[in-house]
Amino acid sequence: MGNTNLVPFGLDGSSGEIISVEACDSGRTRYVCPDCKTPLIARKGNVRTWHFAHACQDIDDPRYVPCTAPFFSSLCSAARSYAESAANLSMKLAAYQDILQVRFDDGATLEQEYTVTNSRRVLLEHIHTGVSLYGVSFDLAGEVQGVQFCVYLTHPGRSFPAGSLQVPDDARFGAIEIHFDESFKKRFWHIARETGHLKQQVIEALADPARHASMKWLYHARKAKRSRDLRERLLHQHEAEVGRRKTQRYRCFNCTYEWVGEELPACPNCHVGALYISRLRPELSSG
Ligand SMILES: [Zn+2]
Ligand SMILES: [Zn+2]
Secondary structure, three states: OOOOOOEOEEEEOOOOOEEEHHHOOOEEEEEEOOOOOOEEEEEOOOOOOOEEEEOOOOOOOOOOOOOOOHHHHHHHHHHHHHHHHHOOEEEEEOOEEEEEEEEOOOOOEEEEEEEEEOOEEEEEEEEEEEEEEOOEEEEEEEEEOOEEEEEEEEEOOEOOOOOOOOOOOOOOEEEEEEEOOHHHHHHHHHHHHHHOOOHHHHHHHHHOHHHHOEEEEEEOOOHHHHHHHHHHHHHHHHHHHHHHHHOOEEEEOOOOOEEEOOOOOEOOOOOOEHHHEEEOOOOOOOO
């Protein structure tokens, strides 16, 4: 892939400032690759997409260490920097659906899908970066209507540390993962070529991650209660169903004997087989 080593955003090593190649003069710069810290050259020709290139690309040099994910590191640095300097960000969050598995006392099991939250637009306020919370170092942290809300950015080569997130019960906290993949990268450079927009694409991806990248819920404050309520409802339904089954009436058509309760393989009175046994319709209650 020709675009693999192209870098869209450079880092000012001393101030931590991020700059888009759009906003940079062509040629040697004081910016470095956010991933490997190699100095960057801004290439702004008429034919190729504007981009930063690593200044030393002498791959025969034994000191040369290839950058692992220059595009994605650069993108995530830009996302952190732009979000923090904006301080507030309107975000459209995807719905959160989960599956609850219930095992009843009698060994029966049930799986039911339920909605933790519908898709909605929120305002993430007081954004800052570099926050460690509940065992995870998040890229962005802020507040949504007074509730702590964090964002973790992932891409090929950086996944969410599953199992590290330890949130105490009923904490007022929410967290999502925004994932950038190879197809995002391809589209990014395509749009960059067509429109020249780089920074704007990062802002758009943060504002509507499900549409422009992909997004997954890591934690939702209401999930524990939603699943607890649903579990209780399902347990009650199951108990009622078991209770109904215990009051079922049966009749033997050989001897006309009737009984209430469990279905039996044979008539307890004349011992004929199940062929003669019929389940009676429950009598309509007057209530
Ligand atoms: Zn690099
Ligand atoms: Zn019978």
